[in-house]
Amino acid sequence: MHKALRVAATGTIAAMAFATGMQQASAADWSDTSIGYRYGTKFAEPFNPKDIDKHIVNVTHASGNKYGSDFLNVDFLESDSTDANAQEAYVLYRHTFDIGAISGKAVKFGPVRGVGITAGFDWNTKNDPFYASKKHMVVAGPTLMIDVPGFLNVSLLALWESNKPVGVKSRYSYDTHAMLTAAWGIPLGHGFSFEGYANFIASKGKDEFGGPTKPETNIDAQIMYDLSPSLGMKPNSLKAGLEYQYWRNKFGNNAKGAAGSGAFAKTPMVRVEYHF
Numbered sequence: 269m270h271k272a273l274r275v276a277a278t279g280t281i282a283a284m285a286f287a288t289g290m291q292q293a294s295a296a297d298w299s300d301t302s303i304g305y306r307y308g309t310k311f312a313e314p315f316n317p318k319d320i321d322k323h324i325v326n327v328t329h330a331s332g333n334k335y336g337s338d339f340l341n342v343d344f345l346e347s348d349s350t351d352a353n354a355q356e357a358y359v360l361y362r363h364t365f366d367i368g369a370i371s372g373k374a375v376k377f378g379p380v381r382g383v384g385i386t387a388g389f390d391w392n393t394k395n396d397p398f399y400a401s402k403k404h405m406v407v408a409g410p411t412l413m414i415d416v417p418g419f420l421n422v423s424l425l426a427l428w429e430s431n432k433p434v435g436v437k438s439r440y441s442y443d444t445h446a447m448l449t450a451a452w453g454i455p456l457g458h459g460f461s462f463e464g465y466a467n468f469i470a471s472k473g474k475d476e477f478g479g480p481t482k483p484e485t486n487i488d489a490q491i492m493y494d495l496s497p498s499l500g501m502k503p504n505s506l507k508a509g510l511e512y513q514y515w516r517n518k519f520g521n522n523a524k525g526a527a528g529s530g531a532f533a534k535t536p537m538v539r540v541e542y543h544f
Contacts, residue, residue: 354396443473464489481520
């Protein structure tokens with residue numbers, strides 16, 4: 269196994285063990301685990317003007333009880349030759365504590381059905397020869413749970429991010445910065461659902477090479493259709509659909525500067541998920 273994938277597997281196992289430990293510490297009232305695949309031909313990377321084909325396999329786990337919820341997602345990405353056939357793993361974990369449930373006093377106002385505190389981390393590794401990201405990030409901040417069919421959570425998080433790419437001798441920490449983020453899963457009826465996330469990320473100060481960074485906009489949304497009933501399966505077991513990612517100033521690089529068009533991803537994808 270390639271060194272980067274060995275590292276990725278270690279990180280994945282650690283993240284899953286952490287999430288499982290959280291779940292066991294407080295038994296889940298609900299749980300959903302899925303494996304998915306998505307593919308697109310117009311991915312982008314900063315300083316690379318070419319469109320990139322990527323295959324992505326993901327494992328996702330979500331669970332919760334009256335006191336809060338856990339979310340874990342692990343992406344394994346493989347690029348084509350325009351990105352040096354690079355392989356990447358990206359792990360994201362979030363835990364949200366429901367303040368009303370923990371305090372015993374409901375916190376509701378207007379369209380808000382609950383208030384929480386979210387904390388977690390991001391971790392990634394990539395084996396391309398150009399940058400070879402090794403991102404570590406810790407996040408924390410308040411979350412509003414909006415009263416909609418399905419769910420819509422809006423959070424304002426502080427980000428503590430560092431990296432150690434090619435050409436940097438020791439791990440570099442960016443300025444602490446903010447992210448306004450939303451995540452949603454809303455049923456549309458007739459087997460369709462609208463799912464995704466949106467991140468609006470402030471500048472993180474100077475990068476590891478001394479250059480300025482820019483605010484980022486990263487929106488990833490999908491329309492999914494439940495194929496399960498037509499195949500005699502349990503509802504929401506097999507879903508397929510179309511996904512679109514809009515990512516301006518990717519990783520804080522200026523899309524109007526030296527990073528060029530590769531810092532502005534506009535990527536349609538096909539997506540399929542099996543839930544078990």
